[in-house]
Amino acid sequence: MAKIHDSIDDRMARFLLGQPVFFVGTAPLAHDGHVNVSPKGMDGTLAVLDPHRVAYLDYTGSGIETISHLRENGRIVLMFCAFTGPPNIVRLHGTGHAVTPADPDFPTLRAHFPKERTLGQRAVIVVDVHRISDSCGFSVPLMDLRADRDILDRDHLRRDPDYFTDYHRDRNATGIDGLPGLTT
Numbered sequence: 001m002a003k004i005h006d007s008i009d010d011r012m013a014r015f016l017l018g019q020p021v022f023f024v025g026t027a028p029l030a031h032d033g034h035v036n037v038s039p040k041g042m043d044g045t046l047a048v049l050d051p052h053r054v055a056y057l058d059y060t061g062s063g064i065e066t067i068s069h070l071r072e073n074g075r076i077v078l079m080f081c082a083f084t085g086p087p088n089i090v091r092l093h094g095t096g097h098a099v100t101p102a103d104p105d106f107p108t109l110r111a112h113f114p115k116e117r118t119l120g121q122r123a124v125i126v127v128d129v130h131r132i133s134d135s136c137g138f139s140v141p142l143m144d145l146r147a148d149r150d151i152l153d154r155d156h157l158r159r160d161p162d163y164f165t166d167y168h169r170d171r172n173a174t175g176i177d178g179l180p181g182l183t184t
Contacts, residue, residue, distance in 0.1 A: 007051035026069035068175030087137035120156035
């Protein structure tokens with residue numbers, strides 16, 4: 001049975017920040033649209049901004065579904081699973097929005113994250129959390145983390161800045177359901 005929490009307290013913040021991977025779920029309003037679930041990882045890319053707000057760094061990648069869905073309806077859920085230690089699953093339901101490097105709030109939000117990994121950053125996704133729940137996680141497997149993958153970092157380092165502008169324009173302008181993604 002899920003327990004509902006009033007806020008993200010210090011203990012929960014430590015749990016969230018201690019997970020090497022979390023999952024982001026969004027969906028369009030259309031009944032025939034595609035529900036999207038994206039794994040997120042890389043150390044230092046999640047921040048707890050306050051007891052009802054979290055953010056994560058979004059990097060240039062293959063799809064733009066999260067941003068497209070957030071632009072349309074704002075609905076989002078983040079799920080964190082304990083793969084080590086005591087079993088636990090935490091879900092953060094809320095409304096989100098993307099803050100891109102062109103937005104005036106971007107530098108203030110970006111300051112919550114380590115300075116590394118600036119190349120290829122697409123947005124900071126900010127989530128205003130209105131439901132915080134945890135559940136047992138008894139069936140989640142125990143797994144050992146070997147390391148963060150460095151493939152995205154290496155790929156981005158070999159690109160010139162124009163690559164990202166072109167990629168965002170050509171591949172991130174709309175999502176798979178035709179919803180607007182990034183504007184350039």
